[in-house]
Amino acid sequence: MEVSWIRRKGEEIHLLTFGLHTYASDSRIALIFRPPNNWMLQIKYANERDKGYYECQVSSHPPLIYYVLLDVIVPRVDIVDERWAMIDYKFYKEGSTIELNCVVSHVPNPTSYVTWKHGQRILNYDVQRGGISVKTDILPDGAMSRLFIANANYNDSGNYTCALGRIASTSVYIHILKGTLKTR
Incomplete structure (x- = not known):
């Protein structure tokens, strides 16, 4: 079973993490894994451009998808x-x-x-x-x-x-x- 985090921007899909590997070019993005099954996406210093839809996908049978809408409130x-x-x-x-x-x-x-x-x-x-x-x-x-x-x-x-x-x-x-x- 593999877990991945994806970001959706309109029709674009950006792979952020797959398994324990981070593919995002933004150094603020990291994966935090806590055994046995806690796969957290971390975005340091979140700002307005980070707003949007994120998906956590689990390659189980049947596949599981957890959707997250991130809203960043700027003072x-x-x-x-x-x-x-x-x-x-x-x-x-x-x-x-x-x-x-x-x-x-x-x-x-x-x-x-x-x-x-x-x-x-x-x-x-x-x-x-x-x-x-x-x-x-x-x-x-x-x-x-x-x-x-x-x-x-x-x-x-x-x-x-x-x-x-x-x-x-x-x-x-x-x-x-x-x-x-x-x-x-």
């Missing part, structure tokens, strides 16, 4: 402004309050801590500058974190990053302008 981190629009950069008038919202989603029961950085400086507990406030709410499928920086000045310009541990992060560039902002 998402977005920085949005006070109007909940996703942003890559934002302009603020000197003396105003910077308000950024970080929405973490697709993370069931998050256990990592949401951090805010300005450049390489962590802002969550920054007491040097003053006027910085971070409030984070843990939600069933992610988190919502708000960063407020009062009395913005030129030194507050730069790259701001919101991160959920080492799982996922995103950044926004903040520009602080002297004088008044003209609106159309």
Whole structure:
């Protein structure tokens, strides 16, 4: 009796393992065999491109086929402004309050801590500058974190990053302008 793992992509069939041999060109894929009859397919560092149908085939009589649909949920981190629009950069008038919202989603029961950085400086507990406030709410499928920086000045310009541990992060560039902002 031989056991093989196969991946189906549409009409394409890719042999991943046969017996104790791995045929996948992707080094993240391995076979773990635990006697007497436990043939596990391992995919290290699974990502979105690994989503799809897999088959475990046993060459018994009659043949046995076990179908698996792998779904990979990728954590998402977005920085949005006070109007909940996703942003890559934002302009603020000197003396105003910077308000950024970080929405973490697709993370069931998050256990990592949401951090805010300005450049390489962590802002969550920054007491040097003053006027910085971070409030984070843990939600069933992610988190919502708000960063407020009062009395913005030129030194507050730069790259701001919101991160959920080492799982996922995103950044926004903040520009602080002297004088008044003209609106159309």
